[in-house]
Amino acid sequence: xxxxxxxxxxxxxxxxxxxxxxxxxxxxxxxxxxxxxxxxxxxxxxxxxxxxxxxxxxxxxxxxxxxxxxxxxxxxxxxxxxxxxxxxxxxxxxxxxxxxxxxxxxxxxxxxxxxxxxxxxxxxxxxxxxxxxxxxxxxxxxxxxxxxxxxxxxxxxxxxxxxxxxxxxxxxxxxxxxxxxxxxxxxxxxxxxxxxxxxxxxxxxxxxxxxxxxxxxxxxxxxxxxxxxxxxxxxxxxxxxxxxxxxxxxxxxxxxxxxxxxxxxxxxxxxxxxxxxxxxxxxxxxxxxxxxxxxxxxxxxxx
Amino acid sequence: xxxxxxxxxxxxxxxxxxxxxxxxxxxxxxxxxxxxxxxxxxxxxxxxxxxxxxxxxxxxxxxxxxxxxxxxxxxxxxxxxxxxxxxxxxxxxxxxxxxxxxxxxxxxxxxxxxxxxxxxxxxxxxxxxxxxxxxxxxxxxxxxxxxxxxxxxxxxxxxxxxxxxxxxxxxxxxxxxxxxxxxxxxxxxxxxxxxxxxxxxxxxxxxxxxxxxxxxxxxxxxxxxxxxxxxxxxxxxxxxxxxxxxxxxxxxxxxxxxxxxxxxxxxxxxxxxxxxxxxxxxxxxxxxxxxxxxxxxxxxxxxxxxxxxxxxxxxxxxxxxxxxxxxxxxxxxxxxxxxxxxxxxxxxxxxxxxxxxxxxxxxxxxxxxxxxxxxxxxxxxxxxxx
Numbered sequence: 001x002x003x004x005x006x007x008x009x010x011x012x013x014x015x016x017x018x019x020x021x022x023x024x025x026x027x028x029x030x031x032x033x034x035x036x037x038x039x040x041x042x043x044x045x046x047x048x049x050x051x052x053x054x055x056x057x058x059x060x061x062x063x064x065x066x067x068x069x070x071x072x073x074x075x076x077x078x079x080x081x082x083x084x085x086x087x088x089x090x091x092x093x094x095x096x097x098x099x100x101x102x103x104x105x106x107x108x109x110x111x112x113x114x115x116x117x118x119x120x121x122x123x124x125x126x127x128x129x130x131x132x133x134x135x136x137x138x139x140x141x142x143x144x145x146x147x148x149x150x151x152x153x154x155x156x157x158x159x160x161x162x163x164x165x166x167x168x169x170x171x172x173x174x175x176x177x178x179x180x181x182x183x184x185x186x187x188x189x190x191x192x193x194x195x196x197x198x199x200x201x202x203x204x205x206x207x208x209x210x211x212x213x214x215x216x217x218x219x220x221x222x223x224x225x226x227x228x229x230x231x232x233x234x235x236x237x238x239x240x241x242x243x244x245x246x247x248x249x250x251x252x253x254x255x256x257x258x259x260x261x262x263x264x265x266x267x268x269x270x271x272x273x274x275x276x277x278x279x280x281x282x283x284x285x286x287x288x289x290x291x292x293x294x295x296x297x298x299x300x301x302x303x
Numbered sequence: 304x305x306x307x308x309x310x311x312x313x314x315x316x317x318x319x320x321x322x323x324x325x326x327x328x329x330x331x332x333x334x335x336x337x338x339x340x341x342x343x344x345x346x347x348x349x350x351x352x353x354x355x356x357x358x359x360x361x362x363x364x365x366x367x368x369x370x371x372x373x374x375x376x377x378x379x380x381x382x383x384x385x386x387x388x389x390x391x392x393x394x395x396x397x398x399x400x401x402x403x404x405x406x407x408x409x410x411x412x413x414x415x416x417x418x419x420x421x422x423x424x425x426x427x428x429x430x431x432x433x434x435x436x437x438x439x440x441x442x443x444x445x446x447x448x449x450x451x452x453x454x455x456x457x458x459x460x461x462x463x464x465x466x467x468x469x470x471x472x473x474x475x476x477x478x479x480x481x482x483x484x485x486x487x488x489x490x491x492x493x494x495x496x497x498x499x500x501x502x503x504x505x506x507x508x509x510x511x512x513x514x515x516x517x518x519x520x521x522x523x524x525x526x527x528x529x530x531x532x533x534x535x536x537x538x539x540x541x542x543x544x545x546x547x548x549x550x551x552x553x554x555x556x557x558x559x560x561x562x563x564x565x566x567x568x569x570x571x572x573x574x575x576x577x578x579x580x581x582x583x584x585x586x587x588x589x590x591x592x593x594x595x596x597x598x599x600x601x602x603x604x605x606x607x608x609x610x611x612x613x614x615x616x617x618x619x620x621x622x623x624x625x626x627x628x629x630x631x632x633x634x635x636x637x638x639x640x641x642x643x644x645x646x647x648x649x650x651x652x653x654x655x656x657x658x659x660x661x662x663x664x665x666x667x668x669x670x671x672x673x674x675x676x677x678x679x680x681x682x683x684x685x686x687x688x689x
Contacts, residue, residue: 035441093654102440103384104657107588110386110581111654118647122640230576234452237445274460281449288446289434 005145007267008260013151013220015259016158020213021236022243022251023165024086024206030246031182031202033102034094037109039210040233041116042086044226046211047218048120049078051131060132071134078215079208086207087200095196113230120226128225131218154216161212162252165205169248174201182246231277235262238284244294254295258283345501349494359493362565364606365500366558370579371586371602372507372595373554378584379593380520381547382527383436384444387451389579390431391424391552393571395559397458397465398423400569403475406466413477417560424556425549432548436541451580459571470570474563489564496565503557511595514550523547524593577646582609585649588656591663600665608648617641 021043028036036042054060059070093112097105135150169175177198180188189195217232218224235258243254258280266273287294349358370392377385398420402411411419435446458465465471477499479487489495514520522543525533534540563569572578582605590601620641656663 033441035445093658096658100661103382103444104661106384106441106444107584108654108657110584111650111652111657114581114646114650115654116650118644118650121646122643126643234448238449241445271460274456278453278456278460281453284449285435285446285453288438288442292438292442 002145003267005142005147007263009147009151010267011260011263012256013154013216013259014262015239015256016155017213017217017220017255018232018236018239018259019252019255020158020161020209020216021232022240022255023162023248024210025233025237025240026243026245026248026251027178027202027206029240030248031178031199032094032098034105034109035237036094036203036206037106037233038089038093038112038116039206040229040231040236041113041120042082042089042207042229043210043214043217043232043236044120044224044229045085045116045214046078046082046207047131047214047224047228048124049081049211050074050215050218051129051224053077054132054134059134067134075212075215079211082211082214083204083208086203086210090200090203095199117226117230124226126226128223131222131224133219133222135219150220154220157212157216159252161209162248165209166248168205174198178202235277235280238280238287241284242287242294244296247294247296250294250296342505349497355493358497360610362493362497362500363610364603365497365504366562366565367583367586367606368504368599368602369500369507369558369561370555370583371590371598372504372511373551373558374583375551375587375592375595375598376511376514376523376554377547377551378587379591379598380515380527381523381544382440383544383547384440385447385548385551386444386576386580386584387447387449387454388551388555388583389574389576390447390451390454391428391555392559392562392579393454393458393574394427394552395420395424395556396563396569396574397471397559398556399560399563400471400474401464403564404471405473406464406471410475413475413560413564417557420560421553421556424559425553428549428552429545432545436544436548448576448580451576455571455574458574465571468571470568472568474567474569476564476567491567496561500561503561507554507557508595515595519543519546527593581649581653585652589652589663591665594663594665597663597665601663604664605652609645613641613645613648 021039024039024042025036028034028039053074057070057073059067059074062070089112093108094105097108133150135153138149139146140149140152169178177188177193178201180191180193181195181198185195188198214224217228236255239254239258240251241254242258243250243252245251261283262276262280265276265279269275348361349355352358370388374385374388377383377388399413399416401407402409402419403413403416404410431447431450435443438446459468462468476489476491477495478489479495481487485495489499515523522533522538525536525538526540526543530540533543583602586602586605587598588601589605590599591597617639
């Protein structure tokens with residue numbers, strides 16, 4: 001039981017990170033039907049933004065009383081910067097190709113992924129870079145087993161962000177504009193919606209959430225490297241597809257499920273850690289083959 | 304189905320055919336003389352240039368050209384974005400390495416396996432393609448990406464068969480009966496490999512060229528331009544796409560066999576997304592999707608950038624800086640930055656080409672006709688719109 005809870009905790013925390021990345025994939029796909037291949041690397045950049053802000057304000061050496069406002073500042077600044085990065089990428093690489101054939105922006109997306117990775121590689125080098133863990137270290141006793149406080153906090157932060165996002169999409173004007181644009185871009189434009197701004201907003205939010213995921217990743221694994229976004233992005237994309245691409249709730253649930261699957265495969269099977277990626281990518285292929293709409297997905301018409 | 308129905312329904316096809324006929328006429332007027340000269344030059348190259356390291360570089364470039372030609376069938380002709388081409392290359396390499404090495408003490412002849420591993424790679428192409436090719440274009444890209452991640456991991460993890468992380472060392476080399484005072488052993492001598500890949504490339508180019516002009520090739524391009532219209536004219540889109548997938552994969556099977564036997568070892572790390580799939584895709588996109596000449600030039604250019612420019616340039620910059628003797632420049636690690644900019648260069652090429660020159664360096668003649676006659680602008684780079 002103890003081992004199960006330990007793996008479950010591991011799966012939930014990982015799943016929270018994957019879910020935060022998956023939201024960006026699913027929102028962008030929902031609105032412009034583009035698999036934003038660079039999103040995994042946007043996640044990494046977000047993590048590095050967080051690390052830079054922590055270093056600048058010296059949060060890792062700050063007294064405990066300042067920790068909470070400091071963390072809020074770190075998240076806010078990194079998420080804002082990363083959001084802007086997402087907007088810039090959309091403006092430079094995707095908007096000029098918005099009416100081009102589908103695969104053209106997909107290829108530029110692969111290119112942008114390599115540009116981001118290349119820049120990080122140039123600045124930060126090929127090695128793992130250590131990341132301070134600013135989350136509390138205690139654990140909570142559940143009676144039958146104990147769960148680390150950090151893990152609970154991570155899940156709470158992630159779920160709070162997800163709820164905020166879904167409320168934002170459901171209740172605000174911009175959220176309604178996003179839904180309208182996703183449904184029918186031309187009709188939305190005729191209704192007076194500024195399409196470019198709506199799409200830019202989508203990229204901003206998706207990238208900001210990825211930055212939150214990147215910082216949490218840093219805290220949890222206490223290390224980050226220029227290329228962590230490739231694998232994390234691919235797994236998160238699997239989560240988005242599994243949950244039903246274009247569906248925000250689906251992406252969140254998918255993220256947690258994939259995280260738990262990885263944790264269980266790694267924990268309960270001999271050599272499972274090596275095979276967990278194979279399992280995840282097989283889930284990706286099987287989902288696309290047998291249920292392309294995912295768990296909660298909408299039906300995407302051919303063409 | 305009646306024969307004319309298999310053709311794309313567009314008026315443009317007539318114009319393309321007229322263009323091709325003009326091209327054929329030009330061959331009669333000696334337009335392929337430069338190619339003849341190039342061919343002779345390539346054959347004489349190892350004799351004219353006694354530096355065997357140069358021949359070795361050329362022989363290594365050969366399998367990249369082969370990979371780019373194979374991927375061009377899938378991406379350039381049929382318009383299916385394959386982000387996991389490395390998987391088929393890995394399958395070809397491992398198929399050869401397992402069946403021709405000390406791993407299980409099986410030593411099947413290189414020449415048999417050259418064909419066999421192409422079939423094995425094609426078989427996996429069909430296995431992956433059959434259930435997934437009806438997916439939308441961008442979903443297919445992700446499926447292939449997933450497959451490209453799975454295959455090297457399986458090879459890495461299945462250590463009893465594949466040697467795990469260390470791979471398979473001691474892969475067999477090809478043998479020929481002794482001729483002209485040469486004992487027929489390829490060994491580590493690059494010259495016979497060079498001629499081998501030259502022959503393979505020559506045959507492949509001839510084959511692909513004929514394929515492209517065949518009914519199948521025209522069906523690929525019809526699907527690329529408009530899948531719905533192609534289906535409406537009676538093309539079986541699933542079979543046609545599947546054939547593109549399988550044939551594309553089979554060329555990476557050739558390349559894999561050649562690569563494994565020349566290198567003497569196979570390790571799972573050499574088949575990653577970054578090491579193969581993206582590199583070959585960059586070659587195809589840079590050169591000009593759908594144009595063989597362009598793709599070959601793209602492959603050579605990228606290979607040159609990767610194996611020569613990026614390795615030599617830091618040294619040149621260092622010596623230039625020290626010759627100029629400017630203090631602050633020596634403190635900056637410029638050569639180090641250049642050395643590490645591989646990813647960045649690939650990214651800029653991919654994104655830049657798609658944004659600025661989506662037709663590539665040497666655009667395909669058919670697409671140029673489409674451009675000049677201008678039926679629709681979006682058809683120019685229309686790969687897999689469905």
